[in-house]
Amino acid sequence: MSVEILSRIQFAFTVAFHYIYPPLSIGLGVVLVLLEGQYLRTRNPMYERLTRFWIRIFALIFGIGVATGIVMEFEFGTNWATYSRYVGDIFGSALAAEGIFAFALESGFLGILLFGWNRVPSWVHFLSTVMVALGSMFSAVWIVVANSWQQTPAGFHIVGAGLTARAEVTDxxxxxxxxxxxxxxxxxxxxxxxxxxxxVLSVSAWYVLNGRFVESSKAAFRIALLVATLSGLGQLFTGHRSAEGVSVNQPAKLAAFEGHYPASAPADLYLLGWVDNKTQTVKGLALPGGLSILLHQDPQAPVKGLRSFRPEDRPPVNFVFQTYHLMVAIGMALIGLTLLASWLLWRGRLWQTRWLLAVFVGAVLLPQLANQLGWYSAEVGRQPWVVYGLLRTSDALSKAVTAGQVWFSLILFTLVYALLFALFLYLLTKKIQHGPDEHELSEADHLSPASKRHNPAMSHEAPGAPAADLAHVSDL
Known part of the structure; x- marks a missing residue:
């Protein structure tokens, strides 16, 4: 394989592996804020134990995410030197902003989040939880800004020419x-x-199905279900807005999303299908004029198609078509799952619907798949451009790197990342099997034994021990 293909595979592999962890830490950070907020509101030690437990999971995810993200910065210099020279001023400003406004905030409060229990006032610890959650979001802000500039460049001018050309920020x-x-x-x-x-939904459902930490897992499930339901519905809006933007700024990508070839004609909306690039046709199930309706509210409105672009300026159509539609299908499945679970919870039948809880245990993979597929759709759909309309991917390579060198580093990265992933799964499984520690210090531990006897919620009996229903919360 050529240096270009190998370098693209290597970067795709390292980014895809890294991208497992930041979304988890961002989403889990929000759940942590809600859990600890419930503890401060109710002073129920169950929520403190839940928060402590999920903070340990968060720390593991955060650590692996940081370790896997560093590699990509080196690849910019080793494999993509021309690209780095071209976008260095743009990426440099965005990454500097990430370090100042995001990583410093996140790492500054992380120590309090992990080790501040019973050492700082409860409101200070909660503030640190909020700051770490915001820091993880701010980090995503600047990374997405840098990547979005590659998709839709703005606020720059080109300095120099040829191999020495570079984009320089003007605004x-x-x-x-x-x-x-x-x-x-x-x-x-x-x-x-x-x-x-x-x-959180997956782990909580697993605990409920296995009869462990039942009441606290139900509480965590309710909070996570609220986040997931609102987020799933929100994706409908953000996905539509994003597609509208792509239709204006990257019409070739949108045409690839739906396999739309005519230069200017009404476009169908495919539910599923297969693109034959040779005959420039799609075989599948489609809503006639559906894409035109979504974009222009008119089934007869023309949409710019792939024949408007030279063949060498088109992305790999079938690959982008499949990843995009799989992402959409998973997104709709997540919405259906969360709405069904919310309805059953409202009707008081969720915990008896064991098949649905079992589905939630395995559904932890679905958002990860959707995130990966969305990234593939966005990045492969941008091809053959690494900076859309300005710098081709084939021109962005380092001139001194050989195919053998890329092969060697790719194999090495694969082995190291496989070990990291195995370690991550081992530690995650170990923490989940252990569960929330029922004997961790909390405000309840400082109460007198007599006070605890008069407050069932402060009891610390072991799971499965005989206890009244009112004291069952304390078992967890």
Whole structure:
């Protein structure tokens, strides 16, 4: 394989692996804020134990995410030197802003979040939880801004020519609020909320099915279900807004999303299908004029198609078509799951519907798949451009790197990341099997034994021990 293909595979692999963790930490951070907020509101130690438990999970995810993200910065210099020179001023300003406004905030309060229990006032610890959650979001802001600039460049001019050409910022805020950044950021953040909340839903459902930490798991499930339901519905809005922006700023990508070839004609909306690029046709189930309706509220409105672009300027159509439609299908499935669970919870029948709880245990993978597929759709749909309309991917490579060198580093990265992933799964499984620690210090531990006897919610009996129903919350 060529250096270009190998370098693209290597970068796609490292980014895809890294992208498992930031969405989880962002979504889980929001759930932590809600859990600890409930503890401060009710002073029920159950919520404190839940918060402590999920903070341990958060710390594991955060650590692996930081370790896997560093590699990409080196790849910019080793494999993509021309690209780095071209966008260095743009990326440099965005990444500097991430370090100042996001990573410093996140890491500054992380120590209090992890080790501040019983060492700082409860409101200070809660503030640290909020700040860490905001820091993880701010980090996503600047990464998405930098990536969105590649999709829809703005606020710059080109200095130099040929191999020495580079983009230089002329308007920082125009660069930040480029035409796609806000829509893409909202879509990414809501996808992250789904990833984090579904992790909590999965673990909580597993505990309920196995009769462990039942009442506290039900409480965590309710909070995560609220986040997931609102986020799933929100994705409908952000996804639509993002598609509208793509139709204006990257029409070739949108045409690939739906396999729309005519240069200017009404466009169908496919539910599923297969693109034959040779015959330039799509076989599948479609809503006639559906894409025209979504974009222009008119089934006869023309939509710019792939034949408007030279063949060498078109993305790989079938790949983008499939990843996009799989992402949409998963998104709709998540909405259906959360709405069904919310309805059953409202009717008081959720905990008896064991098959649905079992579905939630495995559904933890669905938001991750949707996030990955969405990233593939956005990045492969941008091809053959690494900076849309300005710099081709084939021109962005380092000139001194050989295919053998890329092969060696790709194999090495694969082995190291496989070990990291195995370690992550082992530690995550171990923490989940252990569950919330029922004997951790809390305000309840400082009460007298007599006070605890008169307050069933402060009891610390072991799971499964004989206890009255009113004291069952304390078992968890």
């Amino acid at each position: 920082f805020w125009a660069m930040v609020f480029n035409p796609s950044s806000v829509d893409r950021l909202s879509h990414v953040l809501i996808g992250s909320l789904l990833a984090g909340s579904f992790l």
